Amino acid sequence: MRFLKSFYIHNTFFWYLAILAAMFMTSYWYKWLYPIAWICTMVLLAMFLFDIVLLYATKNSVKASRSLPQKLSNSDHNPIVMEFISTYDFKTGITVVEELPIQFQKRDFKYNTILTKKEPKIFEYTVRPVERGEYYFGNLNIYVSTPLRIVKRRFLYLKNQMVPVYPSIIQMQKYDFLAISNKLSEFGMKKIRRIGHTQEFEQIKEYVPGDDFRTINWKATAKSNQLMVNQYQDEKSQPIYSVIDTGRVMKMPFNGLKLLDYAINSTLAFSNVALKKNDKTGMISFSKNIETFLPAVQKPTYLNSILEKLYNISTEYTDSDFGLLYAHIKRKVNHRSLLLLYTNFEHITAMRRQLPFLLAIAKKHVLVVVFFENTELEELINTSADDLQGIYHKTIAEKFSMDKKLMQKELQQYGIQTILTKPEELTINTINKYLEIKARGLL
Structure with missing residues (x-):
């Protein structure tokens, strides 16, 4: 046989x-x-x-x-x-x-x-x-x-x-190397113009053109007989949370990958960069219930705990309870933190239903709402319409696209930071926003 x-x-x-x-x-x-x-x-x-x-x-x-x-x-x-x-x-x-x-x-x-x-x-x-x-x-x-x-x-x-x-370990390692070498700007991370500076003193150095005159150290200048300035660095050990909505809105696929998986990959890479920058990182996932809560901790080995939790996250077919999220954050997150909320709003009325809870969270914390552009609609908008039905479809697509921009502007009017991004550019834009908030000292 x-x-x-x-x-x-x-x-x-x-x-x-x-x-x-x-x-x-x-x-x-x-x-x-x-x-x-x-x-x-x-x-x-x-x-x-x-x-x-x-x-x-x-x-x-x-x-x-x-x-x-x-x-x-x-x-x-x-x-x-x-x-x-x-x-x-x-x-x-x-x-x-x-x-x-x-x-x-x-x-x-x-x-x-x-x-x-x-x-x-x-x-x-x-x-x-x-x-x-x-x-x-x-x-x-x-x-x-x-x-x-x-x-x-x-x-x-x-x-x-x-x-x-x-979740994308390869993507995490790619940004890990850039974080260690402080060359995040070489991979599309934009350089942020600093408005003022934080109070975390680093060193005294020689003055170079472009340094802030307000940071001149007159005692060091008198001793060395040349202009010396105080150099400051971003504050460390600040709590950062990735908050992932696992409701039905995150089940939408783009390029074969669900929005939830884009958010998970971004959370892993972003958490790794934040740990390299000596900040505390944590994670929350929620739908009708709080599924995962990891308090913010500053330990390199903590990334393994985040990875294991991300591995088991799955989407639900129900609407997410933002009221429950607000209550949980109020009870468990006691210090002012940066909260990156990964969710998606397809219509402006859906965003306005959750707006009271977002405003309540933003009163105590720095809240960044991350939602997604519909790239398939963008393709429809950019193609020419050949008949009446095509004109109708293109008009509806443009309305949905405009709703996304209106949602972003409305959230910004209420003082809530936003990221409206294509799914494949999520990680880069998230890290950019994190660097911007750190540079501006908003946290």
């Missing part, structure tokens, strides 16, 4: 059979071709048996391995590495059929290559998951054939390897 399960006929063999069939048909008119056709048949049969002997003479002649990362990063292209090595004395052609996790809905993965004896071959491909959870990689099927290409032998490796998909 093992032999039968691993035994396959190569496609080339059927071409040989077609040629033989054509020779037998032609021999009806050309009698001299009939014995030649039988000789070819015997030769093909001998080659068939010889090919089987070549493939099955030794066991485990082809070895394979698949290298998976410990965690896959959601919404990113994650590399998967496969390695093959052959101990056959001849060149072998292999076809690799990979059984990818069911979440990818891909059943046509195939890779063809040639192996020489004891010469490893490495193949790398990428996968882009768009859902968090457990992903099971199935069997690695390798079909081996000799240069005769008559039969194939299947080798089966690696049954059911599981790897979890976490």
Whole structure:
């Protein structure tokens, strides 16, 4: 049974059979071709048996391995590495059929290559998951054939390897490096013009053009006989909370990724940057109930706790209770904090229903409401309308787009900070707003 399960006929063999069939048909008119056709048949049969002997003479002649990362990063292209090595004395052609996790809905993965004896071959491909959870990689099927290409032998490796998909670790690491090197502005982070300065003293340095005259240290200037100024830095150990709405409004997908997952990826990267800047970070997720609450803590290892909580967050099909959120923040968050609220309002009336709770939160804390542009509507707005129905659709799309801008202006009139962003630009814009608030000393 093992032999039968691993035994396959190569496609080339059927071409040989077609040629033989054509020779037998032609021999009806050309009698001299009939014995030649039988000789070819015997030769093909001998080659068939010889090919089987070549493939099955030794066991485990082809070895394979698949290298998976410990965690896959959601919404990113994650590399998967496969390695093959052959101990056959001849060149072998292999076809690799990979059984990818069911979440990818891909059943046509195939890779063809040639192996020489004891010469490893490495193949790398990428996968882009768009859902968090457990992903099971199935069997690695390798079909081996000799240069005769008559039969194939299947080798089966690696049954059911599981790897979890976490929020975007790759994105977090990218911003982590920039935060350490203080080069966030090189990756699209805009430089913020400082209005005044905070009172966190850092050092005394020589004056350079552009420094604030009000920071001149006259005693140090008199001692060194040149202008010296006090240099200040952003205040540290300030509490920062990422507040994630897990209601039905966050279930809307863009580029295969739900708004909730965009918010989760942004929370992880932003929390890491805030910790590198020596601030305290925490997290709240809510819908009809408060699902997750992590108090703000300033510890680098705290990021693992945030990551594990983000991994288990899922959306609900209900409307979120902002009144419950306000009550929870009033009871649990006692110090003035920066609250980044990830939510979405598709209509201005939906925002106005929650406005009293947002205003109540903003009285004690610095509240930043983060909501999303509908990029698919933008595409509709930018296309020309060819008929009356197209004009109608374009007009409605422009109205919804204008509602988003009106919501942003109305929130700003009440003193609430806002971020209206495309989903794919969420992380950059969130970190920009954080740097701006720190630079302006609003917290």
